[in-house]
Amino acid sequence: xxxxxxxxxxxxxxxxxxxxxxxxxxxxxxxxxxxxxxxxxxxxxxxxxxxxxxxxxxxxxxxxx
Numbered sequence: 001x002x003x004x005x006x007x008x009x010x011x012x013x014x015x016x017x018x019x020x021x022x023x024x025x026x027x028x029x030x031x032x033x034x035x036x037x038x039x040x041x042x043x044x045x046x047x048x049x050x051x052x053x054x055x056x057x058x059x060x061x062x063x064x065x
Contacts, residue, residue, distance in 0.1 A: 007060050009053035014040065017056045032059060 007016070021036035038044045038052035047055075 007057035009050050009057055012039075012053055012057040012060065016060055017053070020056055020060055035059075 017036050017039050021033055021040070024030075024032035024036065035047070035052050035055050038047050039049065039056045041049065044052070
Protein backbone atom coordinates (compact mmCIF):
# COMPACT_ATOMS: atom_id res chain seq x y z
CA UNK A 1 0.00 0.00 0.00
CA UNK A 2 1.57 3.34 -1.03
CA UNK A 3 2.20 6.03 1.56
CA UNK A 4 -0.32 8.87 1.29
CA UNK A 5 1.15 11.00 4.09
CA UNK A 6 3.40 13.29 2.07
CA UNK A 7 5.61 15.46 4.23
CA UNK A 8 6.18 19.15 3.55
CA UNK A 9 8.42 21.82 5.07
CA UNK A 10 5.55 22.59 7.45
CA UNK A 11 4.79 19.01 8.53
CA UNK A 12 8.24 17.39 8.76
CA UNK A 13 9.30 17.12 12.40
CA UNK A 14 12.63 17.88 14.01
CA UNK A 15 12.88 14.20 15.00
CA UNK A 16 12.40 13.14 11.37
CA UNK A 17 15.08 15.57 10.20
CA UNK A 18 17.48 14.33 12.89
CA UNK A 19 16.84 10.71 11.84
CA UNK A 20 17.44 11.62 8.19
CA UNK A 21 20.66 13.42 9.19
CA UNK A 22 21.85 10.33 11.07
CA UNK A 23 21.07 8.03 8.13
CA UNK A 24 22.78 10.39 5.70
CA UNK A 25 25.84 10.53 7.91
CA UNK A 26 26.10 6.75 8.06
CA UNK A 27 25.74 6.61 4.27
CA UNK A 28 28.41 9.30 3.81
CA UNK A 29 25.98 11.74 2.17
CA UNK A 30 27.60 14.91 3.46
CA UNK A 31 25.44 17.18 1.30
CA UNK A 32 22.27 15.80 2.91
CA UNK A 33 23.86 16.14 6.37
CA UNK A 34 24.53 19.81 5.63
CA UNK A 35 20.95 20.34 4.42
CA UNK A 36 19.64 18.73 7.60
CA UNK A 37 21.90 20.93 9.72
CA UNK A 38 20.41 23.99 8.04
CA UNK A 39 16.89 22.63 8.51
CA UNK A 40 17.72 22.23 12.21
CA UNK A 41 18.73 25.88 12.46
CA UNK A 42 22.33 26.23 11.31
CA UNK A 43 22.68 29.57 9.48
CA UNK A 44 23.49 29.38 5.77
CA UNK A 45 23.96 32.05 3.14
CA UNK A 46 22.62 29.93 0.27
CA UNK A 47 19.58 28.12 1.70
CA UNK A 48 16.77 29.28 3.94
CA UNK A 49 15.47 27.21 6.82
CA UNK A 50 12.22 26.58 4.90
CA UNK A 51 14.09 25.52 1.75
CA UNK A 52 16.20 23.08 3.75
CA UNK A 53 13.15 21.67 5.54
CA UNK A 54 11.44 21.16 2.18
CA UNK A 55 14.49 19.32 0.83
CA UNK A 56 14.52 17.09 3.91
CA UNK A 57 10.81 16.39 3.54
CA UNK A 58 11.38 15.48 -0.12
CA UNK A 59 14.21 13.11 0.80
CA UNK A 60 12.08 11.40 3.44
CA UNK A 61 9.16 11.12 1.02
CA UNK A 62 11.43 9.58 -1.63
CA UNK A 63 12.68 7.02 0.86
CA UNK A 64 9.14 5.95 1.76
CA UNK A 65 8.10 5.19 -1.81
